[in-house]
Amino acid sequence: MTPDEFIDALQAMNVVPHVAQNTSGRRSAVRDAIAGSDGYAISQQKRKLIEQGFGWAKTIGPIRQVMVRGLKKVDQLFVLTMAAYNLIRMRTLGQVRLQVA
Secondary structure, three states, X not given: OOHHHHHHHHHHXXXXXXXXXXXXXXXXXXXXXXXXXXXXXXXXXXXHHHHHHHHHHHXXXXXXXXXXXXXHHHHHHHHHHHXXXXXXXXXXXXXXXXXXX
8 A cells, every 4th residue: 555545545534644744855645734734733743752762762771672582571671661761751851840930
């Protein structure tokens, strides 16, 4: 399925597509009318927050190349890594609130 077909299928189901728009000069499957909506902008901001967590887990945490075997152990490692990331975020968010207050 091509990106255009995917976008058309979503719109046929009355679902607004929130995939990233290609802005590097090539043609994008996400039309400007969709990308210009308020919901699309919010979706892209939330996507960035999610991606930051996975990026942290790969660069700082041990998720890039796991050293355990088995789905259960990898799942435990992932949960532990994301819990650590949440603690780091809480520390940062606490500092932001102290500066504002």
